[in-house]
Amino acid sequence: MAISAATKAATDALAVNRAPVSVGAQEVHRWMQSFTWDFEKNRTKYSTKYKMANDTKEQFKLIAKEYARMESVKDERQFGSLQDVLTRVDAANRVHPKWNESMKVISNFLEVGEYNAIAATGMLWDSATAPEQKNGYLGQVLDEIRHTNQCGYINYYFAKQGQDAAGHNDARRTRAIGPLWKGMKRVFSDGFISGDAVECSINLQLVGEACFTNPLIVAVTEWASANGDEMTPTVFLSIETDELRHMANGYQTVVSIANDAAASKYLNTDLNNAFWTQQKYFTPVLGMMFEYGSHFKVEPWVKTWNRWVYEDWGGIWIGRLGKYGVQSPASLRDAKKDAYWAHHDLFMLAYALWPTGFFRLTLPTAEEAEWYEANYPGWYDMYGKVYEEWKARGCEDPNSGFLPLQWFIENNHPIYIDRVSQVPFCPSYCKGASTLRVLEFNGKKHSFSDQWGERMWLSEPERYECQNIFEQYEGRELSEVIAEGHGLRSDGKTLISQPHTNKDGKLWTLDDIKKINCVFSDPLKAL
């Protein structure tokens, strides 16, 4: 075998230096951008009105194997903590019951967002042309699988070891009964995967992840810790270690279209729509879960929102992009109003419809009422005194025959569902930025709570045709709906949902609900 000059050089080099040599991840990554090639039909299957640049970079320079190593180290830590020390100290049984209930919702609903983000980033991986950008999205696809599994693990762990497994053990089946589900699907499911690919990226990454995961996945851990829950910080803070790459993906999506003429025409509208879409659901639901789903409070939700959403996301992400034409979202004023009041509005409605949940809700105590009034002046007159009335009528007691939903009917405060966000609202009794608008199209009435969703619907009504729970359940009796949606515990008669977390309180059964004979009606039919 002939020895080439190169082989001789290699031999000579070895004589000088016999140190072991390997290859680092970034040494491979720097060739990634050249992995693709041009061919005639090389185009995405998912259209976008923007043109994404071919040279967009990835900020963290990961390859498949280093990604796996890094994630594996994360997993060793979090699952090691859960399976070892947290189990040994019986941590799942040292969580405040109210927070145990909140985690049924938070973890499962986050799981849905993470799951849909697998598909969303699959679409973006397809849409991007730059291999580094594709690589970033691919990493995110895998991350979202991780997060889906991690969120499931929280419910799995609480079900296995905690004080009330019901709801944790079957959230994937029972979540579809209640009024929070469809809105969650819009914001966390379809909003990520159905539309212009860049619009979906703005929804998912630039707004959903860069903005709302900070309160949802980071700030929530402080509330969890305060209420005795160390499982959630262990898992959620590890989830968030992937989110920074997702935020970078969203930012690089904007970088990739920054020089495209379409960006100056459409980006601000898409950004505003995404901001409103995400905030419309997250703002009230997170605020409700934090404040009404905890015993110990960390700070008023509006402060959390002001810090993470307005000051930091607004200033550091959106504000800094101002010189590239990115504007403050036009809907910010309404969003801020919602951040102050909408979670109080939503809790009233969620509590009124409590039998349709897969978790237990608790009315504020006197001590909490004081805290609310101190932090949200005007809270008592609007909400506190109503809760006192509900309590006085025995809303927690199965023998009372009273569901708070009756209060809304008696006082002529109809509850509507916003067609676009699917979020319930009561226009005649709310302090958030909701007002009733009703439009008719193809013989069907549609209610809207705000101009932002209404505008989206007016331009593309075919995107928002989904029936809401009142249309779906119209004419059905409540206990039938609950039974059909599997909202019962393993004894086959006690509801998973309850209107209290009092350990000495009686639990409601399906028969208690049946006795009330609550029949759903569609409020739009009455207009």
Add this chain to the structure above:
Amino acid sequence: MSIEVSGGRRGLTDPALAATILAAIPDQPLETQRKMNYFMTPRGKRINEYEVLCCYTQPTPDWIPGGLDWGDWTQKFHGGRPSWSNESTEMRSSDWLKHRDPAFRWHALYVKDKAEEWRYTDRFLKAYSADGQVRSMDPVWRDEVLGDYLGAFGFSEYGLFNSHSSVVRDCLGDTLRMSSAMIGLDKVDNAQMIQMERTFLAKLVPGFPESTDIPKNEWTKGAIFKGSREVVQQIWQETYDWNEILFSGHMIYDPLFGQFVRREFFSRLSSYYGDTLTPFFINQMQLYFSQTKGITTDMFHTCLASDEAFGDYNTRLMHVWANKWLPRTITALKDFMGIFAKIPEIQGVTDKPAIEAALNRVFDDWKHDFADPIGYKADTAALIKTVLTGLK
């Protein structure tokens, strides 16, 4: 005690907070059913952890078989196309959530395996370099075959990787989606390992070209990969049915073309040319191939071909797809035969009888693992004969 706490106080360890919390906790658990997803039908005797963490995460309505939700999509594509729909594939299923990765790998188990492979790769490369093993490598094999053709094969793996993007977006089940993403990541890992080997060689062998320019030129303009390039492009960008993408890539093209190139060319021949490096990487790719085979045969054989309601129809459709993709793959293999004219001949290794024997191994495996289970009849001897006409 105030209900507002801050500064990092924890209910688990702060005595005052803990006392309040413990006093509120029920004396007995409120629910005895502690198994998450207790309502589901497991693949095995009991619901396993993979099934708990993955199954029914897909939030589809019940009009997509397997779904637990009801109603319509809350937001659709412009023009009204639904988020997910039965029309995204010609295949039919009674339950799109039925698939299982036979290894029951959820994310943590998947990355753990790959992390171990990476750690060992790092140690292997250090040992190989310190040992000076590169000195024994045939220079033509090293510079032309590994430098050009192995590099060019990396584009085949990269293209197949990209074919998974729309599958990950469009498929109708949770376990399907997770499995598809994982087998997609394995493909880009293969492409990256090929570049890793080339970067490594460039460190050890002064003058060895690390750049992807020459391999890309070979892939895009050369004759050896012409057929495979066309198949990969068709799978990646011309095929919209997500099941057809998986079937064409993993049930036809890769078990035939990919297996021949990886196992019967690079891995088998390398030792004859003094190359103990390439088999290290190829064997990782072969592990991924075998894991992928487990996944895709579960999808197509265990689930779709055996579906009680649609099995016969699905099997017929698989035959149609095989008829479509097999000739293209045969052309790819035929073109690849041109590579044997580029390497120093070794009797009994690179001559025609040896190549034919290698092709027989690949086609026998394919027939046994992929064609026979769905009753697909192919004259493999005739196919091999066609491939061999590509020898120069």
Add this chain to the structure above:
Amino acid sequence: MSTSSNAYGAGIMAKTGKAFADEYFSEENQTVHESNEVVLVLKKSDEINSVVHEILLGDRKADNPTLIVEDRAGYWWLKATGKIEVDCTEVSELLGKHFSVYDLLVDVSSTIGRAYTLGETFTITSELMGLDVKLQDLQTA
């Protein structure tokens, strides 16, 4: 309590009740304001605690005097003007074990600003990477 404008409870966050609401709903606060700050969330761990106390608030404190670090139970919340940088070769020396930039990322929970890696350095900056400043690849000999 810190008096820095970067502190967790700075500015409007120090107010409560009506005073908070007045400023929150004031006309000037109905649009976003550009910020030159960056925020970093570090999950508490054995290694991260060393990075925070012995490097960011220790040897490298003079590099960014605007840096604020606050304890939020499960994580450290950091805010600084301009940028925060961690050189993982320094961390390796400090810990007495190999600690790559990707080992650091194991516990970097969130970033507000443009974060990236180059070699063994992690940076989060208020600069617009990819727009105003080019992102670099690893340079090899």
